[in-house]
Amino acid sequence: MIKRAILVLADGTVYEGNSFGAEKDAVGEVVFATSMTGYQEMLTDPSFAGQILIPTFPLIGNYGVNPADWESDRLQVRGFVVREECTQPSNYQCAAGIDDYLKQGDIPGVWGLDTRAITRKLRSHGVMMGMITTEKTTGQAVEYLRTVPDYGTTDFVREVSTKAVYDWDSAGLPAEAPRVALLDLGCKFNIMRILRSHGCRVTVFPCTATAAEMLAVNPSGIMLSPGPGDPELLDYAAATVKTLTESGKPMMGICLGNQLVARAFGGRNFKLKFGHRGGNHPVKDLANGRVHITAQNHGYAVDPESIRNTGLEITHINLNDNTVEGMRHQTLPIFTIQYHSEASPGPLDNIYLFEQFMEMMGAQ
Numbered sequence: 578m579i580k581r582a583i584l585v586l587a588d589g590t591v592y593e594g595n596s597f598g599a600e601k602d603a604v605g606e607v608v609f610a611t612s613m614t615g616y617q618e619m620l621t622d623p624s625f626a627g628q629i630l631i632p633t634f635p636l637i638g639n640y641g642v643n644p645a646d647w648e649s650d651r652l653q654v655r656g657f658v659v660r661e662e663c664t665q666p667s668n669y670q671c672a673a674g675i676d677d678y679l680k681q682g683d684i685p686g687v688w689g690l691d692t693r694a695i696t697r698k699l700r701s702h703g704v705m706m707g708m709i710t711t712e713k714t715t716g717q718a719v720e721y722l723r724t725v726p727d728y729g730t731t732d733f734v735r736e737v738s739t740k741a742v743y744d745w746d747s748a749g750l751p752a753e754a755p756r757v758a759l760l761d762l763g764c765k766f767n768i769m770r771i772l773r774s775h776g777c778r779v780t781v782f783p784c785t786a787t788a789a790e791m792l793a794v795n796p797s798g799i800m801l802s803p804g805p806g807d808p809e810l811l812d813y814a815a816a817t818v819k820t821l822t823e824s825g826k827p828m829m830g831i832c833l834g835n836q837l838v839a840r841a842f843g844g845r846n847f848k849l850k851f852g853h854r855g856g857n858h859p860v861k862d863l864a865n866g867r868v869h870i871t872a873q874n875h876g877y878a879v880d881p882e883s884i885r886n887t888g889l890e891i892t893h894i895n896l897n898d899n900t901v902e903g904m905r906h907q908t909l910p911i912f913t914i915q916y917h918s919e920a921s922p923g924p925l926d927n928i929y930l931f932e933q934f935m936e937m938m939g940a941q
């Protein structure tokens with residue numbers, strides 16, 4: 578039986594659709610992503626914690642879900658809003674449909690809404706909090722949204738980060754394989770998979786680990802992971818990154834990792850109006866003028882003025898809005914990107930950055 582569900586934005590705008598997935602209410606920052614495929618990777622990407630995700634691509638679920646495309650051990654979004662849900666998926670890897678997947682993960686979805694209209698609304702107004710509900714009226718939902726904490730005031734990193742130190746599978750690697758100490762702020766599995774495929778052992782640390790704990794495994798390099806929420810809330814992680822930079826170890830920072838490196842050197846981040854989420858963001862490498870097509874998922878960006886005279890320099894910019902997309906330190910072996918070289922979903926064009934990291938670790 579089809580059950581009505583609505584998405585209510587904090588400003589009172591309401592979009593009517595039908596319930597799928599778990600039948601329950603959910604609250605989160607409402608964001609859109611423009612990748613045409615990769616919904617399973619997005620649903621399990623910890624950087625979407627606290628958010629209601631809307632893919633702009635209208636057909637979702639066509640190839641089902643499978644055991645290989647998880648980017649963390651659970652669904653991370655608060656809710657999922659689609660134009661059309663495919664109930665007859667077809668793919669050689671397909672193990673289940675999107676409806677069952679959301680039900681098992683206890684995540685509510687809504688289908689049958691005009692996702693294009695919602696996207697245009699968010700583009701002109703900026704992202705805002707919203708609620709998925711099957712029971713409440715619009716008025717009750719708006720009232721409820723007034724009582725919940727805003728997305729930007731919550732530390733979701735503590736929620737999604739590993740609770741204990743662990744080693745990624747390193748079976749078959751030689752004893753002298755380089756070790757990477759990874760600070761898990763909401764990491765995607767593909768970062769560990771790619772480091773492993775480049776011959777690295779990876780030791781994963783909780784977001785609350787100290788620099789001393791990470792350096793105690795004598796890593797060849799430090800990886801700072803992506804993760805959810807406002808980087809300006811994360812004083813503890815910025816302090817850890819600052820101490821790690823003082824070790825002189827090679828360091829690569831991805832997305833939230835990039836933002837925390839800016840903070841470690843005294844810089845700041847600001848909130849973008851509606852973020853960058855998708856698989857085709859053009860990024861220019863300022864060293865050679867080359868333009869890369871990149872996967873992105875972020876709502877904040879480094880303030881370029883704030884990193885003047887800090888030792889950091891901007892290496893990449895986004896060609897849509899000229900925001901900072903990459904940095905390096907002028908004297909220390911540190912480089913960062915605001916986009917996702919690990920793709921998942923998105924183009925693998927930027928894998929070469931992992932090779933750059935390998936070279937810095939002297940392991941190429």
Ligand SMILES: NC(=O)CC[C@H](N)C(=O)O
Nearest residue numbers: 803804806832833876877
């Ligand atoms: N994927 C990420 O690391 C995102 C970083 C940060 N939470 C932002 O939204 O900008």
